[in-house]
Amino acid sequence: MCQYSAVDGFATDWHLVHLGSRAVGGAGLIITEATAVSPEGRISPEDLGIWKDEHLEKLSQITAFISAQGCVPGVQLAHAGRKASTAVPWKGRAEVPASEGGWQTFAPSAIPFSDTYPKPAALDEAGIDKIVADFTAAAKRSLQAGFKVIEIHAAHGYLVHQFLSPLSNQRTDDYGGSFENRIRLLLRIVDGIQTVWPSDLPLFTRISATDWVEGGWNTDESVQLAGILKEKGVDLLDVSTGGLSLAQHITVGPAYQLPFASRIKRETGILTGTVGMITSATQAETILVNGDADMIIMAREILRNPYFPLEAARDLREGIAWPVQYERAKW
Numbered sequence: 001m002c003q004y005s006a007v008d009g010f011a012t013d014w015h016l017v018h019l020g021s022r023a024v025g026g027a028g029l030i031i032t033e034a035t036a037v038s039p040e041g042r043i044s045p046e047d048l049g050i051w052k053d054e055h056l057e058k059l060s061q062i063t064a065f066i067s068a069q070g071c072v073p074g075v076q077l078a079h080a081g082r083k084a085s086t087a088v089p090w091k092g093r094a095e096v097p098a099s100e101g102g103w104q105t106f107a108p109s110a111i112p113f114s115d116t117y118p119k120p121a122a123l124d125e126a127g128i129d130k131i132v133a134d135f136t137a138a139a140k141r142s143l144q145a146g147f148k149v150i151e152i153h154a155a156h157g158y159l160v161h162q163f164l165s166p167l168s169n170q171r172t173d174d175y176g177g178s179f180e181n182r183i184r185l186l187l188r189i190v191d192g193i194q195t196v197w198p199s200d201l202p203l204f205t206r207i208s209a210t211d212w213v214e215g216g217w218n219t220d221e222s223v224q225l226a227g228i229l230k231e232k233g234v235d236l237l238d239v240s241t242g243g244l245s246l247a248q249h250i251t252v253g254p255a256y257q258l259p260f261a262s263r264i265k266r267e268t269g270i271l272t273g274t275v276g277m278i279t280s281a282t283q284a285e286t287i288l289v290n291g292d293a294d295m296i297i298m299a300r301e302i303l304r305n306p307y308f309p310l311e312a313a314r315d316l317r318e319g320i321a322w323p324v325q326y327e328r329a330k331w
Helices: 013-024 053-068 125-144 159-164 184-194 219-231 258-268 281-289 300-304 308-315 324-329
Strands: 029-036 072-078 149-154 203-208 236-240 271-274
Touching: 013 029, 013 053, 029 149, 053 072, 053 125, 072 125, 125 149, 125 184, 149 159, 149 184, 159 184, 159 203, 184 203, 184 219, 203 219, 219 236, 219 258, 236 258, 258 271, 281 308, 300 308
Parallel strands: 029 072, 072 149, 149 203, 203 236, 236 271
Antiparallel strands: none
């Protein structure tokens, strides 16, 4: 969950306390907010980044604290593409002009996300090569910073998703048109990361299983992609949906995205994580017991209650370790 609290990509004490409190609260794995692999890959000027070595000092402090709580630190590597250079949500999410720190955005095709978003420039081949190199360099820095899991952000209408969907990708070269061409950038990013990321550390990919728009990226394509990613050694698919088009029509309800994770898991055998309106211990445990997904990934509920995992363990009568400082409140 983006905090929009970084300065020039640098993590701050806000990130230390924000992420650290979730580790104290009993989470097994913490994945950072979308962490930009380049300055132009930020959603907003206040986004977290990992595009230069100077970012690593504070990130290393954060991963050390998370690890000391018995929690695994993970990082979500991202590039916002045409959804970049926008204001923070509480300032209206409109385009940030160059005079106020904005920048030229990039996408597979020169199609803006909306009338209030910047018009992106279509990436040329050199620009695509730079994207792959930026993800690879960011993965190397992630290892140096002490992260133990990488998640490639290929969902929610950001750059990699923009290449996957024919709604935003209208290229006629090797990166557009066919399914095989539209997934090419993601596969290159996976290959690049695997040259620097140890094979014994997990590599996740987050996808939007459907655009919720006719003619867009769809569940059948997600299943096909999942099988390919499994063969390439991606360890888990974090299955979300939507975010690419304002024309999306989503039916929202408790665990409404679970059927997508369940189908992908069932048809490909890849491990899946499920997200979206999972708010109780019983609900989460039922998903796991039924084998519909392999991991419960929570965001808004953990924003509301950093100590949800400790409370969930108590509700389910599971004896997980509590911070010794908090044990007097365990029962």
